[in-house]
Amino acid sequence: MPLTDTAIRAAKPQSKTVRMFDGEGLYLELAPSGGKWWRLKYRVQGKEKRISLGTYPTIGLKEARQRRDEAKRLLANGIDPSAQRQATKASILSREADSFEAVSREWFDKHVSQLAPSYGKKVRALFEKKVFPVFGGKHIAEVEPADILKAARHVEESGAVETAHRLVQLCGQLLRYGIATGRCKYDITQGLQGALPKVNVRHMATITDRKRIGELLRAIDAYGGFLPVKSALRLAPLLFVRPGELRSAEWSEIDFENAEWRIPAAKMKMKQRHIVPLARQSLAILNELSLYTGHGRFLFPSMRTDTKPIALESLLVALRAMGFGKEEIVPHGFRSMASILLNELGYNRDWIERQLAHGERNHVRAAYNHAEFLPERHRMMQEWADFLDGLRSTISLPAKRG
Structure with missing residues (x-):
């Protein structure tokens, strides 16, 4: 019944x-x-x-x-x-495993984790806040250009045009990973070129007028503040590394015998080991500084504790105290200063780019290029230090060509 x-x-x-x-x-x-x-x-x-x-x-x-x-x-x-139910369940699980979000997180673990922690964190946050809510649940092979453009436009509308372009570029990298792992067939971001407004390139504030550079160098020499901050500013124009690399320098990385600062790959933006030749002037500053901080880990320890380096803001504050405004020079501007003037002086562009540790697209080559042009760079860095001494004394030295 x-x-x-x-x-x-x-x-x-x-x-x-x-x-x-x-x-x-x-x-x-x-x-x-x-x-x-x-x-x-x-x-x-x-x-x-x-x-x-x-x-x-x-x-x-x-x-x-x-x-x-x-x-x-x-x-x-x-x-x-x-059997039908099991096949449907397997299809759903497969679809979830190959969703744009799932493949993205797999890609994060394999590739983004190799980048600088701060940058990797930004990439994850960008996807989690701006990409996944829009089309993260779609199968990676079913994502359309309009989906990516929609997410990018949301970012663009907030005024972050550069971030919108970066979002498209990162999605392209992710899709190429999907192609390599057999989850999709096309990098659909190729069709989005020109869909977003152009980025207005902002250059870091720097000084290229030689007379004004001389005034800046003399002001740094006369600075009466915290010695590690003063020493970092004295070395900044001589070494022109990124401010984050400079502030975190450790004594164990300094090779006095070979006159080199060997920066580990983990500290570099592109995760490739970098060698900075040290001119006589740089070694003199380091020897003087070692009497003050050489017993600890960092060249430039914080005023509050020697277990942490100085803050980037301390360099900025010192420059302002000397009378150099934010529109004139920032700590990162020493790199632009060296790049512009070394090119003007006629040095080999490859030497300059290698010394600036700009990214190498060929990863096999990048693994070995930390020592590329090293003898030439030693010479260039010494001549650059001599050139700065000339500007400090208001004497312009003749160009040194590669």
Whole structure:
């Protein structure tokens, strides 16, 4: 006799599992704990099988019968409902595993983690806040240019045009990873060129007027503030490394015998080891500084603790105290200063670029280029230090060509 809702509600748990049959293989299984499960019994190639159709009362009698009828239709077409369900579940799991977000997180773990921690954190945050909410759930092969453009436009509308371009570039890198791992076939970002406004390139404030550079160098020499800050500023124009690399310099990285500062790959923006030749002037500053901070880890320890380096802001504050405004010079500007003037002086561009530690696209070559042009760079760095001495004394030296 077919079941009724009244009979199901009135059914009480027994000491053993009880089956209440409705017909055509559908029955309700009542457990001693009180739980009620819909089951369907059927045969495939003479073998008896069972599948669950849900729990009561979430699935009522009417819906349970509908699910039974759907399963019967599959059987009539030679399809095993259980096998169909497993295939559907596998498809869903595969789809989730190959969603844009899932592949992105896999890519983060394999590639973004190799970048500087601060940059890697920014990449993750950009995707989590601006990309995943828009199309992260889509299968990576089904993402369309319009999806990426929509996410990029949201960023652009906030005024961050450069970040919008970076978002498109990063999506392109992710899609190329998807191609390499067989999850998609095309880098659809190629069709987005020109879709976003051009970025207005902002150059770091720097000084290129030679007379004014001389005034800056003399001001640094006369600075009466914290010695590690003064020493860092004295070395900044001589070494022209990135401010973050300068402030975190450690005594263990300084090779006095070979007159080199060997910066580990982990500290570099492009994660490649870098060698900075040290001119006589740089060594003199370091020898003087070692009497003050040489017992500790960092060349430029914080005023509060020698277990941390000085803050970048301390260099900026010192420059302002000397009368040099933010529109004139920033700590990063010493790199631009050296790049512009060394090129003007006629030095080999490859030497300059290698000394600036600009990114190498060829990763195999990049693994070995830390020592590239090293003898030439030693000479260039010494001549650059001599040139700065000339500016400090208001004497312009002749150009030194490579």
